[in-house]
Structure formats: C-alpha cells, structure tokens
Amino acid sequence: MKNAITAISLIVLAASAASAQETTWSGSIKGIVEKHCLVCHGADSAPEYPLFKKEKEKWLTKGQGMRMDSYSHLVSFVGWPNTGAMMRRLDDGKSSKDGKPGNMYQHLGSTESERQQNLGLFKAWIGNWSLKRWSDTTKDDLIGIKVLY
Ligand code: HEC
Numbered sequence: 001m002k003n004a005i006t007a008i009s010l011i012v013l014a015a016s017a018a019s020a021q022e023t024t025w026s027g028s029i030k031g032i033v034e035k036h037c038l039v040c041h042g043a044d045s046a047p048e049y050p051l052f053k054k055e056k057e058k059w060l061t062k063g064q065g066m067r068m069d070s071y072s073h074l075v076s077f078v079g080w081p082n083t084g085a086m087m088r089r090l091d092d093g094k095s096s097k098d099g100k101p102g103n104m105y106q107h108l109g110s111t112e113s114e115r116q117q118n119l120g121l122f123k124a125w126i127g128n129w130s131l132k133r134w135s136d137t138t139k140d141d142l143i144g145i146k147v148l149y
Helices: 002-021 025-036 049-054 056-061 071-075 085-090 112-126 139-143
Strands: none
Touching (some): 025 071, 025 112, 085 112
C-alpha cells in the first residue's frame, strides 16, 4: 500500500513537473507578441496575409506587416501555409545556412539578452525549430511542431 501511494505521488509529481515546463501561446508567446510585434502586425492596422501579398508596396510604405494578433494567425506562419516563416524570420543566425539572423530577430527585444530569452521561448513553444520551406518539410518535421495554446 505504502509503495503504491509512493508510486502514485511520483507519477503526479512527474506529470505536474512536465506541464509546468510546457511553453504555451497563452502563457508566454502572446505577451511577447503584444509587446514586440503588434505595432506592425496588429489587428487594427495590419491586413490578412493574402491581402498583404496583393498590395505589398502599399503596406510596406505604411510600415505594416500582416496580422499576427491571434493564436490562429500566428501558427499559420509556423506549420502551414507559411511553413517555417516564423523560424526563418526569428532565428538568430545559429540555424540559418548563411549564419545571418532573420529580419524579425531584432524585434524580439531591446537587448541581446532579452532577444535570446524570447527566442528561447519561441523555440520551446514551436518545438521542431526547422527553417525549411513546405517543399522540403517532412512529416516528421510537422509532427515535431508543438505550438500549445
Ligand atoms: C517595425 C515593424 C515590425 C515589427 C515590430 C515586427 N515586424 Fe514582422 N514584419 C514586418 C513587415 C513590414 C513584414 C513584411 C516585410 C518582410 O517580409 O520583411 C514582416 C514580416 C514578418 C514575417 C514574415 C511573414 C511571411 O511569411 O512573409 C514574420 C514571420 C514576422 N514578421 C514576425 C514578426 C514577429 C514574431 C515580430 C515580433 C517579435 C515582428 N515580426 C515584429 C514588420 C514588423
């Protein structure tokens, strides 16, 4: 009996430790995006992606990107249809072929340590940090994507 109780408490402990480590959109990523990205990717001023593509020059002149204000918007730049876009743009150069950071990395924070910390959270949230485009992406790459809500 005592052993059974010990075993159960260990399982409960392990389960709560695992869930405490999970990085979620609602717990971590939403706040980063609100603080650092929505000035250019917010619902009020930025268009849906296809609209942005259609009138790219117009939006670029305004300094606006495409909408990324919700969970659903954000994950479409991770898995599909814009496979790997989030990773290519946010990478600090450690995973890119040319060793250069993506052009959105600079927005992750005002200091290098803040940028690294927020990049770490994005990496933990996404899981499989693959910079590949859709044509090179494998089923295993997709299975490795976590993006918890
Ligand atoms: C100063 C404005 C600005 C800020 C702040 C900004 N972005 Fe952007 N972003 C843009 C613009 C404009 C584009 C479109 C031009 C381009 O492709 O570089 C873009 C493009 C992107 C793309 C590429 C989407 C695609 O598939 O073409 C991603 C991903 C992205 N941003 C993510 C982010 C994230 C995440 C943040 C916050 C850490 C962020 N951006 C902060 C202006 C900004």
